[in-house]
Amino acid sequence: MPDDKLNGKEIKLIALDMDGTLLNNEHEISEENRKAIFEAEEKGATVVLSTGRTLATCRDYAQALGLSSYLVTSNGSEIYNESGEIVERNLLETEYIKMMVELTEKHPTKFWAAAVEDVFLNKMPQNISDYNWIKFGFDVEDDRVREEIYNVLSQKGSLEISNSSPTNLEINALGINKAKALKRVCELLGISMENVIAMGDSLNDIAMIEEAGIGVAMGNAQEIVKKTADYVTATNLEDGVAKAIRKFVL
Secondary structure, X not given: OOHHHHHOOOOOEEEEOHHHHHEOOOOOEOXXXXXXXXXXXXXXXXXXXXXXXXXXHOHHHHHHOOOOOOEEEHHHXXXXXXXXXXXXXXXXXXXXXXXXXXXXXXXXXXXEEEEOOOEEEOOOOOOHHHXXXXXXXEEOOOHHHHHHHHHHHHHHOOEEEEOOOOOEEEEEEOOXXXXXXXXXHHHHHOOOHHHEEEEXXXXXXXXXHHHOOEEEEXXXXXXXXXXXXXXXXXXXXXXHHHHHHHHHOO
């Protein structure tokens, strides 16, 4: 889409992925990104972190930025309001969690699993059925093994499969993604997705980049994300978020 058409859009909400987007490789927010976010909020825009992370690993960043808005976590499985209360939660059925744990045993891979109650890394609790599961992730260096796992999961037909880096697979309940969660946030704020600018770098960002009024891919984004986006900004190490905010919002 031509820049002048994009520049004409009224942006009321800025949706930001975190890893590979807002954060640098040391998981920090640059001073430039911080300043641009602050100025955008001063101008009246709402800034929402829209991340694959759970609440526990993104809440501190929101507080550090002084954000008092909604949080979209676990790829859209959970939405929290400005008071930190849950607005919506979409769980993964336990049978799928058990099936994915079996896959990690068949192809010894690193994995993580997020439940409402706790997050597990490369090790699962004895009583899987006692937990409310939000998301499951595989981290697989071997392309062939990753493809094999992907094929098994996609044959199930009732799972949402994405990634947050080229070596991982992230699994949510079917139909759950960041775009769906942001639509809900827009409803609550009384705005439309046309008023949203969404920025990201991975497959779990594609839906929100496609459906936002302005979809921005980072300079370090996976190629398919760049092809989907309306605009490609600088990388996460070059204050790409700040540059896009200054271009389209400020």
